[in-house]
Amino acid sequence: MATGKRQRIVVVGHGMVGHRFAQAAVERGLTETHDVLVIGEEPRAAYDRVALTSWFGAGSDALSLLPGGEYDDPRVRLVLDSVVTEVDRAARTVTVVSPPSAAEDLLANPGAVTVHEYDVLVLATGAAPFVPPVEGRGKDGCFVYRTIEDLEAIQAASATATSGVVIGGGLLGLEAANALVQLGLQTHVVEMAPRLMPVQLDDAAGVTLVRHVERLGVTVHTGVVTEEIVGGSSVSGLRMRQAGTEEGAPTGVVDAQVVVFSAGIRPRDALARECDLPVAPRGGVLVDEQCRTADPHVFAIGECAAPGGTMYGLVAPGYAMAEVVVDALLDGPGTFTGADMSTKLKLLGVDVASFGDAFATTDGALELTYADAVTGVYKKLVVSEDGTRLLGGILVGDASAYGILRPMVSSGLALPANPEQLILPVGSGAGVQIGMPDEAQVCSCNDVTKADILHAVSEQGCETVADVKQCTRAGSTCGSCVATVKNIIEDHFASVGKVVDKGLCEHFRLTRQELFDVVAVHGYRRFDDIVAAHGTGRGCDVCKPAIASILASQTSTHILEPATAELQDTNDKYLGNIQRNGTYSVVPRIPGGEITPDKLIVIGEVARDYGLYTKITGGQRIDLFGARMEQLPAIWRRLVDAGFESGHAYGKSLRTVKSCVGSTWCRFGVQDSVGLAIALELRYRGLRSPHKLKGGVSGCARECAEARGKDFGVIATEKGWNLYVGGNGGATPAHARLLAGDLDTATLVSYLDRFLMYYVRTADRLQRTSTWIEQLEGGLDRVREVVVDDSLGLGAELEAEMARHVGGYEDEWRATLEDPTKLERFVTFVNAPDTPDPSIAFTTERDQIQPIAPALIPVGAPA
């Protein structure tokens, strides 16, 4: 295969399932032998449709499953905004229509048509919302709820509306209702069945849910059918009557300017029908257990497929189908034989879960229920006739037991003698510990079993939820199993008697965060006191710089004061970056990359006079290399006298805030990005942090400052600034994600103050913002809660700490030059201060100096 001709896979559809297929193809090595072309119809790459409602708060970027818009593996190509119009199975080609690339082409050419050959075709076209044939459904103000574009349209229409109706009280309908509530509309939900979520919930659960939902101001109408959407060209209301009554029976009208249809979905199987592939009677491309259609070259996965005639409207079965097809193409044995349709979600802030045989349809099944009308909790267990096995259940208002209960159903684990304890509130003497069998499926979205997680922990070196997420994908889709994953990890380590050692080094069992708190609480200022009280030994190159950084963050005292000077890494100790031959680099701060000609000349003159190598850095400033340690004070004297200050290139601290030229000069700019970048760089300069920090500010959406590749990135909008966090370049690049949008400058600065201080306080040593966010329980949402919503009430405290830092800032180099005791260390040989280090020598290359490698001295021999 490896030497044969490369096979071509065409994937139609770039939704969650199409994306998963491409991901799996890369991860499992299918792209070694196959090229993959993915054709997506929407203007953006796959996004998390399950979390669609969070778009209103978080924006499109936060939902994206492929933020860069392309796959790292060049053998997977993604084409967006394009529609497959035809499949020719005989010729094995697909016809694709893409929009013209420029507006002026539109008249001459309505769209570019291309034809692509395939060896394997994968249909992942998903499903479309079902709009029932109701009179008036075409009026302006009628919407469906499926894509980001749908949400944009609903948002726009809601600006002038006061009330809205959602037709359909199922899962998606309640999500849509949540959206309308968030948009400030008086919201109604109309459901034909006698209760909400009729597929998942029984009557009692439905009643409990209605109580929760109505408390949020949503009016629920169950057991009614929509007769007509009323209004002129635009919607003005909805006429309905009791379900089961004849036409002409009395009706009622609800006022509404927005109507959202959410009455189910239908597989998008038109392409398959047109090329005569068999489809199921109720829709969906018929496929076998390997998701192969009647044509062996064509597969169908996700909501457009109907394995065995049944369509599955959840993401987890779709993911499973994607994996099965990749497996089949690798000649693997995987099959899809049906899916667990269990559901757990938070709807309008209410936990709802339904799993297994929720309606007790099994012969002889018994029901155990617990209901508390005051707190709005309803729990039901369905157990086998002999009371030994759990068959299914429903949870409303408190679904915390879901993580334990659902795996019990799939594994057939024996119930404890008193199964009611499983659903009684914790305070009532309950809290039985249930051992989960290894084969129990923990993450149903990604089909990860307990055994998979244990394997990751015991064999693959995973120690945290974040590690396991990355390794197994458990908890990376809906997140409902994260608590269970965490328990499994902790139980495992407890069972093998291993305390997960998060201690800094052999001298401290504490984490950096714990040390930070210890220092803050006790007010320590000296390493000796800290190691005496909380550590052992005399420290090392790990804990000493970490404590130096913590002390610097908390006290703003000069890092070369006697108490801390010897704790500093050599870069901090000499306020320069050590280079391979023992010389140092000199990097004066050039805030935002803006510099006057006079200052530029000074840098040139200093470099020339001291024979330094000069290079422009990626952070929009100038690096001067080759300074001998004893030359540093004289060089910096010149620079400080000319108005420069330390650029902190040597510290785990803020480096630069990069900017584009912004609205001052650029004809596209909408805000003054240079001005803001300078203000931010000057505000956070000198802030010691767990890792180096970089920022960026772009003056418009073109993003020329590459701000999203920074720990904090600010991008101008027409209304203000969008704030992104957690980006970096380096070996593991990360794109910053949106924390908050359209901020005024004052709010932006207060969020940034909080974000940075929260990071400085709680991150591990050398943990960059991206990995810090990833390992926080709750991830970016958690950061948003703390920084934007101030859920911990820490906002003022974090801002005050930053204010103390800003107020206490001094230029480290100026202060050093003014203090003779600090200058004492800048001597190469203590007994021969005028002798330069003979091991440092230079050659010339491209008209500048370059170090000559010091000859390696024979090991074990005196020099």
Added chain:
Amino acid sequence: MSTVAVSLTPVCAVEAVPLEGGVAALVDGSAVAVFRTFDGSLFALSNVDPFSGASVLSRGIVGSRGDAPVVSSPMYKQAFDLRTGACLDDAAVRVASYGVTVVDGVVHVGSARPAGEVA
């Protein structure tokens, strides 16, 4: 055991070597790093980091590993036992160690010791 004539080179006052820090000195044309540990003990090693060849060991962080007083190279962070010069991260590597004495408050560095002899 070594009765070879030992030359002692005066280097600096004891206080000029920072506690848990180091300084570099020129001894017979060679760069020597002198360290002072927390308990006031003095040690001297070749200043040359054998992994990079740069003359920088005196600028490393002084601390402990287990019972051993160590300096970690500022270049690539390997730890060296201050008593012997042995690299604790690579058993094949050792830097030269030197005898140190204090005469009238002044640190004197002797000649390089043969491998294996402990301070």
